[in-house]
Amino acid sequence: MIRYECLELLAARMADQLVVTSQSGQRIEWAHLSKHEGNLLVGMMGCAIGVATGLALALPHRKVIALDSDGSVLLSLFNLATLGNLRPKNLVVYVFDNGVYSGSRISYPTATSGNTDLEAMARGAGIANARTIRNIETFKAEGLGALERDELGFYVCKVEESLMHREIPRPDLDLAENKYRFVRYLARTEGKTIPFMGRG
């Protein structure tokens, strides 16, 4: 399974969902595929699930999606225990697990290329709906099906290492610009005032 193909399918399903990405090739690929104002392209490893969880808790009527990687999840394993207890029903986490630190440019293996099983870890942490997806048909049926369900979903998507993101232009938004665009979109669509905005 190729990550970009999964993201293409996901992008076609976007409406008013909020999407938070961590640092990795998927951030570049997602920004290339989707120009939606509800995208928050967090550019740091190990932070996307936390930020997405906070958004899901603050906006429980809104579907929130986290796009993460094996390396990032391994860096922030405490997220699993917290999610396993909070279980926000409006959060779906896709972990694109290629088994390597692709950004290292030497494709150094992550623990998931060895004995580590993120689905089992998530289940053990209390995330009942944790699944491993190994082919695109299952991603279409189960992975995308999560968008319609009212349940925390944690999908470990086993993908081949792809270097496609190196050929794609990087996002043309800087972090602050992305944040303000995202927050103004939320203020507009939620009809609420964001405390730190608009006091220039």
Add this chain to the structure above:
Amino acid sequence: MQDELAKSLVQGLKSAGINFVTYLPETRLSQIVPLIRDDAEMELIAVSSEQEAVTIAAGATLGGKQAAVYMENSGLYVSSYSLLTVGKQLGVPLLLVVGYLGGVPDQRNSFLYATIGAHTIPLLQGLGIEYMILEDGEKLEEKIQDAVRAANALRAPFALLFAGEFSV
């Protein structure tokens, strides 16, 4: 910390607009936890690491909440990565409610925490995070409001370090 001081602290948070708190409990300010938990206007989220206390609170802030993170100062070391990347670099206001253990104004003056206390201010300075040390309840509500206003204006975390009477 006396119960009245804990009540004043939580009332100060409410008056400043705080309505979402992530936390990993510690010893000095722990009486605030049940007060926040039982307050219908505040959401209290238990976490497993201060690093995600920061990222979850940041997400809630972007979603329209006025968020605080309650932690021990040892948690500042644990969360320094997310404080710098999500808090400072992305620019998300957060109120950090910190039990300031092991510093000079910590009246328990724990030997166990002395090193953590000694490096707390240099750590915040290194991260570029503004802070205020509170040692008693005088003008507590005003000081908390000042801190939240500063966090929003700076679009960055602001730390309130509680010691002195708060540590007794």
